Amino acid sequence: MTPARWSLGPALAVLAVTGVLAFGLSLSLGAAWVSPARWLGEPGLERELVWVWRAPRVAAAFFVGACLSLAGLLFQGVFRNPLAEPYLLGSAAGAGLGAAIALLLPQLLPPAWSLPVMAFLGAWGASWLVLAVGRIGGAWQSARLLLAGVALAAILSALRGLLLMVFGDESTNLRAIVSWQLGGVQTPAVAEVLGFGPWLLLLGWAAWRLAPGLDALGLGDAAAQSLGHRVPRLVAGAVLLAALATALAVSWGGLIGFVGLIVPHVLRWWLGPLHGPLVPACMVAGGVLMVLVDTVARSSMAPSEIPAGLLTAVIGGPFFLALLLWRQDRS
Amino acid sequence: MTRREGLGLLLAAGTGMAPAEPVAGPAGTWPRTLVDALQRSVRIAAAPQRIVTVFPSNVEILFALGLADRVVAIGGRVRHPPEALGKPSVGGALGYSPEAVAAYRPDLLVLTPSHQTALGLVEPFTRAGVPVLMLAHPDLPSVLRNISLVGQATGAEAQAKRLGGQMLQQLEAVRARWQGVPPRSVYLETAAAERGAFQTIGRGHYADDALAWAGGRNVFSDLDGSQQVSAEAIAVRDPEVIISLQAVPKPAASIAARPGWQRLRAVREGRVVVLERGHKLIPGPRQFEAVLDYARALHPERFA
Amino acid sequence: MNSADRFCSEPLLAFGGVEVRIGTKALLSDLTLTVPRCGLFGLVGPNGAGKSTFVRAALGLQALSRGEVRLCGRRLQDWRPREQARQVGYVPQHIHSHWDLTVRELLQLALAPPSAELLHDFELEHLLARRFNTLSGGEQARAAIARTMAHQPALLLADEPAAHLDLPHQHALLRLLQACATRSAVVIVLHDLHLAARYCDQVAVMAQGRLLRHGPPDAVLDDTTLARAYEEPLMRIPIPAQSFFTVPLLETPP
Numbered sequence: 001m002t003p004a005r006w007s008l009g010p011a012l013a014v015l016a017v018t019g020v021l022a023f024g025l026s027l028s029l030g031a032a033w034v035s036p037a038r039w040l041g042e043p044g045l046e047r048e049l050v051w052v053w054r055a056p057r058v059a060a061a062f063f064v065g066a067c068l069s070l071a072g073l074l075f076q077g078v079f080r081n082p083l084a085e086p087y088l089l090g091s092a093a094g095a096g097l098g099a100a101i102a103l104l105l106p107q108l109l110p111p112a113w114s115l116p117v118m119a120f121l122g123a124w125g126a127s128w129l130v131l132a133v134g135r136i137g138g139a140w141q142s143a144r145l146l147l148a149g150v151a152l153a154a155i156l157s158a159l160r161g162l163l164l165m166v167f168g169d170e171s172t173n174l175r176a177i178v179s180w181q182l183g184g185v186q187t188p189a190v191a192e193v194l195g196f197g198p199w200l201l202l203l204g205w206a207a208w209r210l211a212p213g214l215d216a217l218g219l220g221d222a223a224a225q226s227l228g229h230r231v232p233r234l235v236a237g238a239v240l241l242a243a244l245a246t247a248l249a250v251s252w253g254g255l256i257g258f259v260g261l262i263v264p265h266v267l268r269w270w271l272g273p274l275h276g277p278l279v280p281a282c283m284v285a286g287g288v289l290m291v292l293v294d295t296v297a298r299s300s301m302a303p304s305e306i307p308a309g310l311l312t313a314v315i316g317g318p319f320f321l322a323l324l325l326w327r328q329d330r331s
Numbered sequence: 332m333t334r335r336e337g338l339g340l341l342l343a344a345g346t347g348m349a350p351a352e353p354v355a356g357p358a359g360t361w362p363r364t365l366v367d368a369l370q371r372s373v374r375i376a377a378a379p380q381r382i383v384t385v386f387p388s389n390v391e392i393l394f395a396l397g398l399a400d401r402v403v404a405i406g407g408r409v410r411h412p413p414e415a416l417g418k419p420s421v422g423g424a425l426g427y428s429p430e431a432v433a434a435y436r437p438d439l440l441v442l443t444p445s446h447q448t449a450l451g452l453v454e455p456f457t458r459a460g461v462p463v464l465m466l467a468h469p470d471l472p473s474v475l476r477n478i479s480l481v482g483q484a485t486g487a488e489a490q491a492k493r494l495g496g497q498m499l500q501q502l503e504a505v506r507a508r509w510q511g512v513p514p515r516s517v518y519l520e521t522a523a524a525e526r527g528a529f530q531t532i533g534r535g536h537y538a539d540d541a542l543a544w545a546g547g548r549n550v551f552s553d554l555d556g557s558q559q560v561s562a563e564a565i566a567v568r569d570p571e572v573i574i575s576l577q578a579v580p581k582p583a584a585s586i587a588a589r590p591g592w593q594r595l596r597a598v599r600e601g602r603v604v605v606l607e608r609g610h611k612l613i614p615g616p617r618q619f620e621a622v623l624d625y626a627r628a629l630h631p632e633r634f635a
Numbered sequence: 636m637n638s639a640d641r642f643c644s645e646p647l648l649a650f651g652g653v654e655v656r657i658g659t660k661a662l663l664s665d666l667t668l669t670v671p672r673c674g675l676f677g678l679v680g681p682n683g684a685g686k687s688t689f690v691r692a693a694l695g696l697q698a699l700s701r702g703e704v705r706l707c708g709r710r711l712q713d714w715r716p717r718e719q720a721r722q723v724g725y726v727p728q729h730i731h732s733h734w735d736l737t738v739r740e741l742l743q744l745a746l747a748p749p750s751a752e753l754l755h756d757f758e759l760e761h762l763l764a765r766r767f768n769t770l771s772g773g774e775q776a777r778a779a780i781a782r783t784m785a786h787q788p789a790l791l792l793a794d795e796p797a798a799h800l801d802l803p804h805q806h807a808l809l810r811l812l813q814a815c816a817t818r819s820a821v822v823i824v825l826h827d828l829h830l831a832a833r834y835c836d837q838v839a840v841m842a843q844g845r846l847l848r849h850g851p852p853d854a855v856l857d858d859t860t861l862a863r864a865y866e867e868p869l870m871r872i873p874i875p876a877q878s879f880f881t882v883p884l885l886e887t888p889p
Contacts, residue, residue, distance in 0.1 A: 031564040053563040080733040115525040176522035186527035189590040218733045228720030273734035303564030
């Protein structure tokens, strides 16, 4: 007996309620508990804690989660594989290399090229490189892209490792680099927070426009072509959009894994495989999940902070396994 | 007894006296057996003449004890002292090979267990009968104990005692200058990734002790060793002084520019200091210089 | 009314001297053929005859070495993909959905919402909530063809739609396609000559990339043509008042 699928409206309602609770929790928890009653109270340390220190970071966490989930959805659609994830085409390796350069060799870079910028450039650049290498006669084929991605990721990771070994010594603290690689939400300035909304709208709209093409791809390249889609352009467009979302997520959150894989994968069971409804649902669900993860990261062992990517791996792995076994039983 | 006084006693106990670990045979004779920092029993047949050591902290200790001519090779990225730069290198950036080390026919190896790559040297040389002395240095008293240990291992006990005494003197001199004012609360940042991943140290780390000697009270003393803390934790503890250690120091304004940090007391009162990381995270004889730098940052009016 | 009449005044699908060459091997040679505006048009021939290549060329998925393919009088490359999709529907040989779609969701991927009449004709009303990948071969074929016919294209291309079906389902499917062929042109690739003889209005016999003959099945599927195509002596077994079976001549045991 296969369970019925939810339609988008009720699903978004559920996600919205969960989201409100998550936001509430995340603004209250941290190095010190601040109850909701005190958020809008008289100015003081507590109110400042919530609105100056926590709120921007919570916004960034939502943004990172939404971007990662969207990227995962797009990659899963393009590669027709429910186990695809945003770092497939070398984004993680590129971002890691960019971040390593920013942290180990800051003297080489102009001052404006900070860590988020280098991480973004690394992720984005790696994806472009993969697209350039993965072309055959003007067309992009998924299989070739995957291979190019794997090869490039290996090369970039090796370069990063070499950089760490050669330039890391007792006077460089490698912990910061390792921590960034394990993933953690950085705090944005207020001006940057205001940019999150427009970015999410743009990414979401572009992905929603690609949704019918991704659905058609699920029936095979020839069938998609016969439905009027230009498959190479569709593939390249989806890959670039996903790479952009990944690069944005990485520049604010480091290398956080699992979110981009699990959220679209699970939502597909819940809402069905059509990409139209999945785009908004994934973005909201991914954002809410990341808000919760970040809350745990900075409050469960306060004042210490656990790298968010470590949390998603430690919790995500077993959770995913359990989910798979549970589905196995039911079907 | 205040924490400062207790620390002082501990340091004094760690420096010049006979160690608590048993030494076979009366002091001054060979062969002798020591217990190193990892509780390993190390037997040294005669005063070592061909010492190989890796990592800057160990190199600095050996050179400070006047054993430069007995050190045949060094490893790791050593930049101090200048005399050490002329010594042949057994590697560092990409690991250590036992064969390269063996080519120097060492009769003593001085290593540190915190770096994985060096551990590969322990087994082969122990089996070959070459004594391997492991030094661990979590806190400041251990640094002084290490000096003493190396002194015993090499027959340079007198120099070790002198060096330890000198270090203690210098620490006392620094402390004397800020006497009378209460210690200032301080957040020491050992590394950061721009706006996140703030790394600091807690009790049991030598930098924590160094801060205490310099007249500071580490706001994160309740943590153990090296830890990552969240920005709001720093906000809640609101230190009076912020010291940031950077390999390539950026202006202090870059820290003030971090989102939200303008609200911190230290930023508002202009007590943000960026120091070059350099020797501050090398647990060797130059730690007293680090203490001096911290003291200048913490009590500038006393150290003009 | 025929859907094609609304859009075309020219012949629906015309191949003119088409040649497809990969290296030294010719997949299609000098193929000239016109597909009429309605009716069931069968394409038969041995493996390697070029039938699938023909279908791909008709869709514009195959680069031509020579000649041209015209849809409604315009060359295929002059058609925009969306426009072309409205006129031409395609059902591939291996109908597969990578994702676990329900039949209802599959039909949502059509270029127009399926009408109630369509659902009734294809007997899909009770299958809407079922997962496509759990359907039987016959049901999957019906769903896939329904998805393609929902927007009433002028031309339907089906590559061996009856290949993996059992006997009753093969005939049911062919009857369904016959019904579609009253409104559109339906070109199907078949292996079973009996089905071709029984249901198709016109048949084209291909072998080694060439078109041997085309026309009504009774005229075209004679012994000589079939023997040339399949390079084997074949025997026709007539079925009174219907059509015939074709079987290879067995060697008599010594």
